Amino acid sequence: MKIPKRKLFLLVIFAYVAFSLYAAYNVFFSNKTMSRVHRVVKKEAGPPSGVARDGGAPFFADEWNPWEDEQVEYNSALNAKREAFKQHMAKIERNKPKRYKVQIWGKAAIGIYLWEHILEGPLNPTDKVAQWREGELQSGKIDFSFYTGPAVVQGHVPLDMNSLVLVLNGREQQKVSYSTRWLEHVESLVQSHTVSHVAVVLLGNEHCKNDWIAPHLKRNGGFVDLLFVVYDSPWVNDKDVFQWPLGVATYRQFPMIRANAQLITSNRPYLCNFLGTVYKNSSRETLIHVLKQSGLDKECITTAREKWLPQESADSLKNYQTALSQSELTLCPVGINTECYRIYEACSYGSVPVVEDVLTAGSCAPGPSSPLRLLKAAGAPFIFISDWKELPAILEREREMSQEQRVDRRRRLLEWYSSFRQQMKERFTEVIEETFFKNG
CATH class of the missing domain: 3.40.50 (Rossmann fold)
Structure with missing residues (x-):
């Protein structure tokens, strides 16, 4: 049966309208669950529908967020990393040495x-x-x-x-x-x-x-x-x-001397030196007498004065430093106390101290290691004598030493003195740490 064109046209129009209405119904009125990609997410919190947020556009309860699950997972992982980092930094701070x-x-x-x-x-x-x-x-x-x-x-x-x-x-x-x-x-x-x-x-x-x-x-x-x-x-x-330690006479401007190759290897023209005050009836008088009697005063730099002077002039300091740097030995007779600045000043220049090992009068502690027990405990490479009459034999041995032997001894003295000062630094620091800060 042949359908008239007019009816066929009306039928197409009817079908189109019906399909359009069905589609509109599904879009606006259907309650079926949509796919995860296209669903509308209803927000639990927030202003009522149609109320403006922060003075901006109206806020609607239903906002579409197709990546909500991924965002939640990302934020959770990010917070976990942040917390782990905070704990790591706190651990570093706890383990950091306290100053x-x-x-x-x-x-x-x-x-x-x-x-x-x-x-x-x-x-x-x-x-x-x-x-x-x-x-x-x-x-x-x-x-x-x-x-x-x-x-x-x-x-x-x-x-x-x-x-x-x-x-x-x-x-x-x-x-x-x-x-x-x-x-x-x-x-x-x-x-x-x-x-x-x-x-x-x-x-x-x-x-x-x-x-x-x-x-x-x-x-x-x-x-x-x-x-x-x-x-x-x-x-x-x-x-x-x-x-x-007594140390050097900083009050007389004696400087800090840094060891160098010239100080160690130079050819020193004098066997010994003594520049100082000679007190009446002291062992210093004996020392000067021994040097003159044996003719050794010509091989040693000696300058004696009768009165002690508290200050150095620029010239006297320079002369003293020159004597130390050009002598193999520095003679260190006792004064009021056996320990004297001269010992440390000689060490600064690599000139071996020849020390009169005699305990002086007073209330200082006697004993097998006194005097100079601090230096002796540190292994000071000095020459210790009990009487200056021993000096000629010591200087005779000095004449027989080779330059290589003298340089080696000089190097060992300078290394010892540097090590001694380092030990004093560490001891001073550690004692203060333990006493002042032992409870943290």
């Missing part, structure tokens, strides 16, 4: 030996006669800062830490009075809880009479935790009182 701060006030010339020769710290300005000099360095777990000079006065030193080392001179009564005033100042800082830990480096009395400082030691009810004292004091116990 401590200690301030040193140098109110005696041996403070320069401590800072420049032992700790090898810098000083600014470099001018040795500046009114105010300061420096900083790290040693072990400690950050040290150092202040010295006439302008370093009580109440005018920047104190931003609670641990303090005070360098004092107790050699004579005038120095003791000055040092006592500094101790009283520091005691007031302890009482006000500004300072918690105190150590003293003391140039002690040459007869080891240091009773004036005893009441200030913590063992006697005072506030000083540690005492580092020069000379063979009977108080030394390596617990709270330690022996400290």
